[in-house]
Amino acid sequence: MNVEVRPRPTLRSDAVSKPAIADCDIHPYPKDKALFRYLEPRWREHLETYGARARQGYLGGPAYPKGQPDAARRDAYPPDGGKPGSDLDFMRAQHLDPNNVALGILNPLRAGQGLQNLDLSAAICRAINDWQVAEWTSQEKRLKASVVVPYEDPVTSAAEIDRRAGDANFAQVLLLSRTAEPLGQRRYWPIYEAAERANLAVGIHAFGYGGYPVSGSGWPSFYLEEMVGHAQNTQALLTSMVIEGVFEKFPRLRVVLIESGFAWLAALMWRLDKVWSRLRDETPHLKRLPSEYIRSQVWVTTQPVEEPEPRRHLRDAIDWIGWDRLLFATDYPHWDFDDPARAFPLRMETAEREGLFLNNARTVYGQA
C-alpha cells in the first residue's frame, strides 16, 4: 500500500515534530464479512446457520453506551464506509501519522474468544490472526498483531500460539479479563507456557464474560458500574495469577494489563504483601513477595488515565508503581480515546516520558 497517495490530515506537518510513541491498545475491526474470507467453509456455514453463542448468551460483556455506536469516536468512521478501525489508510491518516505512532499493538475484540462452542471459538481466533497478518501487519510495519486464542480451551490456545511462534508479525498473546475461572488457575497454564516458549507477552484486556457478575456483590444496575468494575476484576485476576504461582512457574512470562486503569496497583501490592506475609504457608509454592513478581513481570497500559485533582497525585501513584511498568495506550478508535498530547499533564523527567510513551513498550514487546 502506497503511503504517498493516500490523503494526508492537516496535522501532518505538526506531527513530524512530535516524539515517537507506542500505542499499546489499537482496535482493528474487519470490514463487512472480511473475516469470512479467512474462515473455513464449514464455519462460515455454521455462523450463517447457528450464529455465535457467547457464554450464557452474553456477548463480550455489556455493550458500550449505544450513544457511541461501535464504541467509537464519532470522527473515526472511515470516509469510504465501514466500521471504525476497519480501514488501514484511514487509521494511518487519523492516528498513526499525526500522533507519530512508531509501534502500535493491535488488540482485536469480538474475536470469538469467549464462545461456548470451543471449536468455533478456535476457528474464529485463527481467522482473526490470519486476517491481522494479511490486512494489517504485512501492510504496515508499525503495527504488530496479537495472537487471539480460544482461552477457555487452553490446550488449543497453546497450539495456536505455537503456530504463530517466531512470526514477527505478532508481539503478544491476547486474553480478555472476564473468564470462566480466575486467570491464575491451572487450567490456563498451557497458555502461559506457550507464550513463554514463544517469547510473547500476554496482554489481558478488560471485558469478556465468564458467567459471573463483574463484582462479588452481584449484578450492578448501571453501565458506569461495569466500567469501574473492570478495575476490580483485574485486581482479582492479577491476585489469582500471583497467588496461584503463575509467575513463579513461568519466570520469563510478561503480562500486560490493558484498559483497566493502573492507580489501584500500588494499593493492591501493599495488601497482597501484607496478607501473604501473614498467611504465606498457605502458598509454599511462592518464593517471593507478591509485589516482587508484579514489579518484574507485570505492566499496565495507561488508558483510561486517572485524573486526580491535584494532578501531582498521579505522579505519586506512578512513582509507587514504577515508571518502567507503564505503557501508553490510546484505545483508538474507541470513544474514550486518550490523546497522547493531553493524557499526561504532568511534569516528567525525559527518561520517564520516553519510557512511558515508547521504550517500556519496546522492551515488553521485544521491539527494541
Place this chain on the structure above:
Amino acid sequence: MNVEVRPRPTLRSDAVSKPAIADCDIHPYPKDKALFRYLEPRWREHLETYGARARQGYLGGPAYPKGQPDAARRDAYPPDGGKPGSDLDFMRAQHLDPNNVALGILNPLRAGQGLQNLDLSAAICRAINDWQVAEWTSQEKRLKASVVVPYEDPVTSAAEIDRRAGDANFAQVLLLSRTAEPLGQRRYWPIYEAAERANLAVGIHAFGYGGYPVSGSGWPSFYLEEMVGHAQNTQALLTSMVIEGVFEKFPRLRVVLIESGFAWLAALMWRLDKVWSRLRDETPHLKRLPSEYIRSQVWVTTQPVEEPEPRRHLRDAIDWIGWDRLLFATDYPHWDFDDPARAFPLRMETAEREGLFLNNARTVYGQA
C-alpha cells in the same frame, strides 16, 4: 460489674499515659449458648432441629485459617474458658484498659445476618442486639453496640432499626459486605432510610456471602485471594451505593467501611469521577461528582493497615483520601489485630493523629 476487683494486666501503669483511642471494630462473641437466653423458644427449637442455613450452605464466607481457631489471637482466650471476645472483664484487662480505648464499637459477626430463613435471621439479629445491651454496653460505657439486621429483608431490618432508635447503647447499624445484590440497590434503601431517621451510622464489615464468588473472575483457590478480594468487593459495593444514588437520596447518611483496607479509595474516586464525567447522563439522579459524596458521607476503618515500603507512601495515600475519613480499628480479638502503638509508624500532625485515633470516630458515631 466492679472494675476495681478484676485482674489488672501488667501493662496498666503504662496505659494511663497512652492517649485515648477509639476502636471501631471490636468483635464480641456470646458465651456458650448465651444467645439462647435472648431467643424466643420457637427459634431455639428451630435451631436445635434445623440449624441455620446460610445462603447456599456457605456460612459467612470461607472460614478464617484453621491455624487461628476462632479467627483469634492465640492470647485472646479468656482464662475462665469460652471463646475470644466472650468475656467483658478479660476484654477490659487485655484491650480496653491497656490500650486506653475510650470508645469501642462492637461489631458482632455470625449474628444471623445472611441466613436464608428471613424470620430466623431477624430473630437471631434481635437476640444479638438484646444481648449486646444486656451483657456489654449496659455494663461498660466505653462500648457501643451495633444494630445487626437481617439485611436481605430490608423492611424487617428497618423495623429493627426503628426499635433501637434513640437508644444510646447503639452507635451504628451493621451490615456485611457480601450481599445478595450490590448494596446500593433499591431493595436495601429502607435500611438507609431508617438509619438516617435514627441518626445512626451504617457500618459495612467485610465478609458475608451473597451467592457469588468474591471476584467477577470466578471462584478463587486460596484463602489469601478471599482476604485480598474483600477490598475489591468493597470497591464494588461503594460504587453501587454512589451510582445508584444512595447518598443523593439520603444526604445525612454516614457509611463506615470496615476491615476492607483503605489505600484503594483514592484510585477508586479518581476512576469514578472520570467515568461519571463522561457517562453522567446514564445517572441523572446524581448531582455531584462521585468523590464528593464519598468525601462527605463515607469513612473507612484502618485495619488491616497497608504497609508500603517506603512508609511515607502510606502518608500520601491518606493525604489523598483525607485524614478526616479514617477511623482507627484493631479487629480485637482477631488474629490480624492492629496494635494502636505500632500500626501507624508515620509522622503525623497532632490534629491528624487525634482525628484518626479518636475524634473522627466521635464525630461519625455521634459520641462527641
